[in-house]
Amino acid sequence: MGDSIVTHEAFSNAQVQTQDIPSAGTIAFEPLHQRHALLLITESLLVWAVPSVAFTVLLALGKIESSFLSAPWGFLLPLAVLPIIFIACLLQAKHSGFAARTHDIHFKTGVIWRKRVALPFNRIQHIEIERNPIERAFGLSTLKFFTAGGGSADMKIPALGEQQATDLKSFVLKLAGETDDRA
DSSP, rough: OOOOOOOOOOOOOOOOGGSOOOOGGGOOOOOOOOTTHHHHHHHHHHHHHHHHHHHHHHTTTSSOOOTTTOSSGGGGGGGGGHHHHHHHHHHHHTTTTTOOOOSSSEEEEEEOOOOOEEGEEEEEEEEEEEEEEHHHTTEEEEEEETTOOOOOSSSSEEEEHHHHHHHHHHHHHHHHHHHHOOO
16 A cells, blocks of 8 residues: 555643633623613513413402402512512623633623633634614624534623624634634
C-alpha cells in the first residue's frame, strides 16, 4: 500500500491552580432594557388573568362550594396574588443582564434560582432576533444564539431594544466570523 507518515505531537494538559483562575465576578453585566420589568408584569398578568377570571366566574355561579370562600371577600382572593407578581417581576428584571466581551457573551438571570450562561463566539452557528406581539408592543426583542447540534437556542437574551439587538447580533457575528477565519 503506501507509506504513511505518522507524527506524534506532545500532548499537554497542565493543571491550573484554583487561585490562578480568573474570577467570573469581575464581569460587568449591562442591565436589560428599562421596559423589561413592564414586559414581565404584562406577560405575568395575562397568565394570571385566565385562572382568576375562571375562578371568579365559577365562584359567582356557585360552582365552588366552600364556607371559606362564601364570604364576599372570596371574590378578592385572586387579587392577593398581584403584589407577589409585581415584586417578582421587578426583582427578575433587576437581576438580569448581559455582557459582551472580545471572545464570548454572557447572560445572567434569576432571583432565587440564578443562572449564568457563557457562550464563546467560536461555537455560535447563527443568531436570530425574535419579537413576539407583546415585545413588539414594547419595542423590545429577544436575541437567540444557536450552536451546532441543538434544535433550540443555547442562549436567549430578552428585553433588548430593537437597535441594540441588531447591533449586538452584528457585533457577535463579526467576531464569530473572525474566530472561524483564524482556525
